[in-house]
Amino acid sequence: MELKVATRSSGGTAIVAVSGEIDLYTAPQLQAEFARLISTSPQRVVIDMSEVEFCDSTGVNVLLSALKRLRERGGDLEVAAPRSAVRKILQVTGLDSVFTVHDAVPDDLLTTEHKG
Template sequence: MELNVSTASQGGHALVTASGELDLYTAPRLQTALAGLLREEQIDRIVVDLSGVDFCDSTGMNVLLSAMKRLKERGGTLELAAPRTAVKRILQVTGLDTVFTIVEAVPAMDVG
């Protein structure tokens, strides 16, 4: 299965929308999108919309953790929005639900 990733940013906030399966083969797509945003110094908050992600393995989690760590080092935040049940379960089993900020709904962002 494919992973589709799109990004939108406004001011210092960015929204990354992922849909499909986040695994060993597709994680580089998400990593590339996040790395691009992390290169923009004005970005201090990234929300990753996981509402369309059906599956996520440890590779996908590591991509998200790495991005969160890099953003946190410069005073920013990374949030996971609207994860589906399967992804929530992985977060809970690994204890990462206490590491990531998880919000139930994708925040509205006006992108012009």
């Protein structure tokens, strides 16, 4: 299963839309996109996980690493629209209290996207 990553930015906010599976084989692709994105110093990054079917511990580690690097620069990483399998991983590991988790991509970002 391949991983597709699309990033769009507006102001100090970026939305990273991910689809497919985040695992040992595809996580480096997501990690590379976060590294590129973090170098632009966004204040807020929202990862849209509505199309992510599976995320293993490697994927979770990529998210945690990105969160750490963003917070070091005064930013934050939020998780939006995780499917039930991904949401369960976040809950079981306690990461649902580490990340801000939204049921959907926040409306203010959708509005920004259309103004784009």
